[in-house]
Amino acid sequence: MVNLVKASFIALSVFLVACAAPNKAPQSLYDEIGGKPTVEAITDNFIDEISFNKDIYRYFEKTNITRFREKFIEHLCVNTGGPCTYTGDTMLKVHQGQKINETDFNLTVDLLVSAMKRAGLTYPQQNRVLKVLAPMRGEMLYK
Numbered sequence: 001m002v003n004l005v006k007a008s009f010i011a012l013s014v015f016l017v018a019c020a021a022p023n024k025a026p027q028s029l030y031d032e033i034g035g036k037p038t039v040e041a042i043t044d045n046f047i048d049e050i051s052f053n054k055d056i057y058r059y060f061e062k063t064n065i066t067r068f069r070e071k072f073i074e075h076l077c078v079n080t081g082g083p084c085t086y087t088g089d090t091m092l093k094v095h096q097g098q099k100i101n102e103t104d105f106n107l108t109v110d111l112l113v114s115a116m117k118r119a120g121l122t123y124p125q126q127n128r129v130l131k132v133l134a135p136m137r138g139e140m141l142y143k
């Protein structure tokens, strides 16, 4: 009898472990692209791309780039599922008053894509990052 209870318990445990395994949390995009070093590399490349593009750099002339770098890293980390806290301002507040038009918005996205490519992201990974950022577009355009 004791053995039967033991055997049932073992069988139940094996069953539960087997059920739980496929439910393991999928790897975040953050981890998949390489975590902190990659998010930092994307951000540094992005700053580099911005500094060489006079149409976009003009928006950043008075920006504290050290702060921008820190907040952009946090933002990208959180939005790709990384273990960070975003401590910057809302996208609306930051971009308000800049009157960003669609041409400049699209150009900035191109710079970000270049930055991601240079950091080694595959084309599908680049698209997944853009997909997360896309809904924020409305908070930045023409404000």
Ligand code: HEM
Residues within 6 Å of the ligand: 056, 059, 060, 062, 063, 064, 067, 068, 071, 072, 075, 087, 088, 089, 090, 094, 095, 098, 100, 104, 105, 106, 108, 109, 112, 133, 136, 140
């Ligand atoms: C791709 C979408 C974009 C994202 C995810 C994004 C994200 C951010 C973040 C996280 C910050 C820092 C916030 C803070 O300091 O609290 C920031 C600042 C800034 N962004 Fe964007 N941004 C985007 C598009 C743009 C575009 C299209 C422009 C202009 C063409 C722009 C111009 C700026 C400027 C000038 C600042 C610094 C503002 C300041 O000096 O206080 N951003 N952005």
